[in-house]
Amino acid sequence: MSVADFVRAFVELNTKFVLIGSGLAGGLLAAFLGRRGYEVDLYERRGDPREGNTVGGRSINLALSTRGIHALEQVGIAEEVLKHAIPMRGRMIHPAKAGQAPIFTPYDVDPNKHINSIGRAALNTTVIEAARRYPNVRVHFNHKCTEVDIDSATAQLVPSSAEAAVSAANPETIYAHGDAVIGVDGAFSAVRQSMQLKIDNFEYDESYLAHGYKELTIPPGPDGSWQMEKNALHIWPRKSFMMIALPNPDGSFTCTLFWEFEGPRSFATTKSNDDVRRFFDEEFSDAVPLMPNLLDDFKSNPTGSLVTIRCAPWFYKDKVALVGDAAHAVVPFYGQGMNAAFEDCVVLDECLTEFPPATAGPSRGGQDRQRAFAEYFERRKVNADALADLAVQNFIEMRDKTASKTFRAKKKLDHFLEATLPGIYLPLYTMVTFTRVPYAQAARRAQVQDFTVYVTIVVLVVVLAVAAFALLH
Ligand SMILES: Cc1cc2nc3c(=O)[nH]c(=O)nc-3n(C[C@H](O)[C@H](O)[C@H](O)COP(=O)(O)OP(=O)(O)OC[C@H]3O[C@@H](n4cnc5c(N)ncnc54)[C@H](O)[C@@H]3O)c2cc1C
Numbered sequence: 001m002s003v004a005d006f007v008r009a010f011v012e013l014n015t016k017f018v019l020i021g022s023g024l025a026g027g028l029l030a031a032f033l034g035r036r037g038y039e040v041d042l043y044e045r046r047g048d049p050r051e052g053n054t055v056g057g058r059s060i061n062l063a064l065s066t067r068g069i070h071a072l073e074q075v076g077i078a079e080e081v082l083k084h085a086i087p088m089r090g091r092m093i094h095p096a097k098a099g100q101a102p103i104f105t106p107y108d109v110d111p112n113k114h115i116n117s118i119g120r121a122a123l124n125t126t127v128i129e130a131a132r133r134y135p136n137v138r139v140h141f142n143h144k145c146t147e148v149d150i151d152s153a154t155a156q157l158v159p160s161s162a163e164a165a166v167s168a169a170n171p172e173t174i175y176a177h178g179d180a181v182i183g184v185d186g187a188f189s190a191v192r193q194s195m196q197l198k199i200d201n202f203e204y205d206e207s208y209l210a211h212g213y214k215e216l217t218i219p220p221g222p223d224g225s226w227q228m229e230k231n232a233l234h235i236w237p238r239k240s241f242m243m244i245a246l247p248n249p250d251g252s253f254t255c256t257l258f259w260e261f262e263g264p265r266s267f268a269t270t271k272s273n274d275d276v277r278r279f280f281d282e283e284f285s286d287a288v289p290l291m292p293n294l295l296d297d298f299k300s301n302p303t304g305s306l307v308t309i310r311c312a313p314w315f316y317k318d319k320v321a322l323v324g325d326a327a328h329a330v331v332p333f334y335g336q337g338m339n340a341a342f343e344d345c346v347v348l349d350e351c352l353t354e355f356p357p358a359t360a361g362p363s364r365g366g367q368d369r370q371r372a373f374a375e376y377f378e379r380r381k382v383n384a385d386a387l388a389d390l391a392v393q394n395f396i397e398m399r400d401k402t403a404s405k406t407f408r409a410k411k412k413l414d415h416f417l418e419a420t421l422p423g424i425y426l427p428l429y430t431m432v433t434f435t436r437v438p439y440a441q442a443a444r445r446a447q448v449q450d451f452t453v454y455v456t457i458v459v460l461v462v463v464l465a466v467a468a469f470a471l472l473h
Helices: 003-013 024-035 066-074 078-082 120-132 162-167 190-198 273-283 294-300 337-354 367-399 405-420 428-434 439-472
Strands: 016-020 039-043 061-064 086-088 090-093 103-106 115-119 137-140 143-149 154-159 174-177 180-183 203-218 233-238 241-247 253-260 304-312 320-322
Touching (some): 016 024, 016 174, 061 120, 061 337, 078 120, 143 190, 190 320, 203 241, 233 367, 241 367, 273 294, 337 367
Parallel strands (some): 016 180, 039 137, 090 233, 180 320
Antiparallel strands (some): 086 115, 143 154, 203 304, 233 241, 241 253
């Protein structure tokens, strides 16, 4: 080992990251940083998920795909996670007309390409466990971050367990000081709020959809089996709204209704059991017999909102950075929010490796971390923005277009072109879901492909029409 390598390793070992939020990305990032030998203190406002403290108010299951799997592979836990996953090979579209059989459309021309339904709580526990394998990572539950002093990289935390709230009128404040604080604390990030307050010209934009979501359940059949096709993502597209269902390992399905908050027919106007029953009978008649707890679920489960958050910059000097939803919350219609958050962890890890701490001089350990944070922001921001747009566009596709014959014909054409022009033509969904092509590049490439295909079709039609005219005359 050269002297420079030795000094670098020493500096890394003595660099401490304070992470706020041990959700999906927080646990994974702690594992990445722990693996590099950094000191990591991870603070989470909730209790330990292994003691049954579930992540309330969020989706129960998620679709995990190539980008997320690649990130999990880097810390050696992909296999462990996928053991509990259920492959979903395509969309199962449930028509509006009662009695019509659902129609299956595969996700890709290659039948081995699938997305994976995975339980949020189990995944969260697995990433935290992966982080805890490193003795240099410490996880502190029941600690809520209230503020961050971004100049000194110090997080202010208060105990947040139910007992602490009851027993302490003035909860004791803790100050966690690190070389850097990383906000992995989700869409309503306290770390980001501190940056917003203290950084001049900090850009922030949040936009809510007019739709909310509510989770409902299709329980397992009497023999514990799945009551619908297990290896598919089920969609009930109804133009302005939709319901989807993802399978769980216990034989149940978690359904999510995405519906307008307000309007003549909406969450706001559908309150009584009769209203709910009538709405479901009219719109989801094949699902109703499978949902014995529909009315209770509808009444007791919260209605969540759907937000897109964009901000800039995602870092402050070498002191603070944002990762995952804290930097870029997107609506869930491409099934990519968590996958993108996991990809952030990979890119931040790459940047910290590419721009390691300075080994000498006054900026020892500091200046290059700022470069690493800046580079991470540069590489990810444009892609997070592209994903935010794609996710909103895909809501329209899922709730409206998936029901149409034109959509199915387009998917068949996509698969035909992908098979005949391997490596040249890649459908947008395939690039986003089954590759690690950066989101912005995928969006641009899909536009060029679509334009080329439409022009080719128009030219072919014109040529055929001219040929037919010439033959007939
Ligand atoms: C309905 C729905 C369905 C979705 N489906 C998918 C899908 O199929 N595929 C996909 O890839 N993505 C999906 N997503 C997106 C995905 O849930 C998020 O992108 C992902 O959870 C982001 O991870 P994160 O770690 O950045 O944030 P979070 O998972 O939100 O974790 C943040 C953590 O920080 C903690 N925290 C917050 N504030 C503080 C504080 N002040 N102090 C201490 N701790 C704090 C929270 O308790 C939490 O544990 C879906 C989202 C929704 C709403």
